[in-house]
Structures are given as C-alpha cells and as structure tokens.
Amino acid sequence: MSDRNQDVFFYEDESNNFNVEVLIKNEDVWLNSESISKLFKVGRSAVTKHINNIYIDGELEENSTCSILEHMGNNGKQKYKTKYYNLDMIISLG
Numbered sequence: 001m002s003d004r005n006q007d008v009f010f011y012e013d014e015s016n017n018f019n020v021e022v023l024i025k026n027e028d029v030w031l032n033s034e035s036i037s038k039l040f041k042v043g044r045s046a047v048t049k050h051i052n053n054i055y056i057d058g059e060l061e062e063n064s065t066c067s068i069l070e071h072m073g074n075n076g077k078q079k080y081k082t083k084y085y086n087l088d089m090i091i092s093l094g
Contacts, residue, residue, distance in 0.1 A: 019038070020035045020038050020039055021034075021035050022035070023069070023084055025067075028086050028087055029086065029087045029090065030067065030084040030085065030086055030087075031084060031085060031090055032082050032083060032084050032085070033047045033048055033051070033083065033085070036085065036090060036093060039090070040093065040094065047093065050093055051085065051089065051093070054089070054092055054093075059092060060088060060089060060092060064086075064088075065085055065086050065088050065089040066083055066084070066085055066086075066089070067083070067084050067086075068081050068082065068083055068084075069081070069082050069084055
C-alpha cells in the first residue's frame with residue numbers, strides 16, 4: 001500500500017473512551033491489529049492468532065487482505081512496518 005491517495009481518520013465514541021485509527025485507501029477500509037483489537041474489545045494477541053488461523057484455513061488470502069505500510073518513528077530516523085487488514089478481514093474477525 002503506497003502512501004498516495006489514502007486518508008487517515010480517527011474514530012472516537014461519544015464518551016471519548018474509544019479511539020481507532022482508520023485508513024481509507026482505494027475505496028476500502030484498513031485497520032492494523034491494534035485498532036481491530038480496540039474495535040472488538042479483545043487483546044491484540046487474540047486478533048493476531050485469529051488472523052493467522054484464517055490464513056491457514058484458506059478462508060482469505062493474505063496478499064488480498066493484508067498490506068504493509070511503512071511509517072517513520074517519532075525521531076524521524078527509524079522506519080517501522082505495520083500490517084493493515086482490509087474490510088474483508090475485519091468482517092471475518094467479527
């Protein structure tokens with residue numbers, strides 16, 4: 001997923017207790033595992049395990065539901081790679 005033509009939104013609930021980063025890219029919604037865990041109110045490790053099981057079972061293909069986004073750390077010197085999952089994966093996890 002390139003950095004072009006994408007929008008980042010932050011969703012908050014009415015009580016400001018819930019904040020999720022949402023990427024919109026190519027008319028699709030993308031969340032990282034941390035945001036998915038907040039969305040479903042479960043631990044990140046449970047999300048990661050479920051995602052891996054979905055790929056192992058062949059329910060979804062990784063190359064069509066997962067994309068890696070590179071971003072710079074706070075110091076501007078170190079690059080981080082974060083996996084983002086599209087709406088198909090998010091629905092499968094729900």
